[in-house]
Amino acid sequence: MLKTLAVANYRSINKLVVPLARLNLITGPNGSGKSNLYKALRLLAETAQGGVVNALAREGGLDSTFWAGPEQISRRMRNGEVPIEYTVRQSTKRLRLGFASEDFSYAIALGLPEPSNSTFSLDPEIKRECIWSGPFYRPASSLVDRSGPLIRARQSRSWDVLAQHTPTFDSLFDQVGNLRSSPEVLLLRENIRGWRFYDHFRSDAEAPARQPQLGTRTPVLHHDGRDLAAALQTIREIGDPEALQRAVSDAFPGARLNIAPLQGGRFAIEFYQDGLLRPLSAAELSDGTLRYLLLVAALLTPRPPTLMVLNEPETSLHPDLLPALARLIIRASQQCQVWVVSHASRLIAALQQHPECNGIVLEKNFGQTEIVGQGMLDEPAWYWPD
Structure with missing residues (x-):
């Protein structure tokens, strides 16, 4: 089960660390960033499918997906004492995605390539990838580390080189992973490939x-x-x-x-x-009836995934069907982790009655997506690899 999802520098998400439970309900007004958070999770899934670069290309390229605001919004900017304006960046511009799970955790950083004569000079590059044990990254807990083209795996107190010339468009999941040299990569890759997304049922x-x-x-x-x-x-x-x-x-x-x-x-x-x-x-x-039967078939699967994501499942459904749908979702959360993005008040109310429902309400402040009520001490511990 995923315990934490972290996203940085992606569309309206400047920096966001989201605590997760077995049943997660993502809500918020239009334009608050629900779709961007959902897309970030889909991008993470693409890393294990070999399609993260192509997925970014379909979104208009890496440069168009970067957070468009300043790196830091100061207190004076928030108070209206000075206008929102560009500031000198303190870190390299990177799109960062990561998660912490009950066993292994993972993070990836993507950036623009160095200027070259290549026809593919706008393709994003994978700059860094890490797999570690524990809820947040520490150098001592790192198990597999990719920096540029070099991939290393920890062996006791030393590191073994798994690959030295990894293409910048390939994730480490595409290049390494076997039971002998890097079982963590193999396990995590199959785990991510098992995630299921349901958001475009045709009717x-x-x-x-x-x-x-x-x-x-x-x-x-x-x-x-x-x-x-x-x-x-x-x-x-x-x-x-x-x-x-x-x-x-x-x-x-x-x-x-x-x-x-x-x-x-x-x-x-x-x-x-x-x-x-x-x-x-x-x-x-x-x-509505057809879509409800599609959701029934997805949620009552005899082979539950590690994570099931439902994006606006209420589409085309009459409000009277939503309590029944909520009961199906709650039942499914007993077998796998469930993530629901919804606008429907009746579905939201029915899910929130479940004591284990993790309600995450998003809002947008100064152009960036934030979690309502999340203070510094409420945010899960998270550190990006350097």
Whole structure:
């Protein structure tokens, strides 16, 4: 489980250290930085997938994602005694991402390359990566250290060189990691690759979830929901079928769900409701009903991830469905760590009733994202590698 998430110099986030629990609820007004915090977590996930540089390119390049304000906002600036203005930087300009977990922790720093004649002169470079044990970085707790192209792993009181010519666009997760020389890299890479993000379920008329699909055992729902029928049937066979039926009847009293096999190995959804003489197919379901079933399939997975992230799951849902969704999310948090970004007041209120819900309310002050009520003594201990 992640205990701390740290982000620096990314869009509206100048410096932010976020305490995490099993169930995390991220809220705040529009423009407060919820999406930026979510995107920062996705960037961290890309480090283990080999796609962090490409992900930054899709955002417009590293230079456009840097925090646009001054490095430090002084007390006089905050009091309005002097205008917000550029100050002399005290540190090298870096986009920094990191997290602390229950076993190993990780941080990455990205920067712009030195001027060159390369056609890829705007590609960001990975300047530093570290893996350590414990809640925050200390040189003595460092296990794997990457500085520029050099990657080293600690061996007792000395360091072993794992790679000397690592490409600046490749993370250490792409270059090293085996059970003998660097088990920490292998374990952490597989842990991060197991994170699941659900934020773009399609529910339009052409959505894959509305079409009968070839069915194979599907313990993990695809991020776009294309294998919904197979995922629901997998829950019925090797998951918790009673929980599936409760989730359906909780939101739609008297309704039940069936998965019908078709010719050619395809699966189709049959949704029975009181008062109807025949079941509804996925193509006939409303956007909200289909999206709710997609969330049910994601949250009742027979193979829980280490971290599941739901970005605005209330989209297209009627407010009356949100308490049932909250109960599903709370149930899922007993099996894995859950991160929810939401605007919906009914969903927020239902989740906040759970005693272990870690509510994080964001606000923007002087252009930078902050956590409401977080003072210096409330912030988890965190130190970036030099």
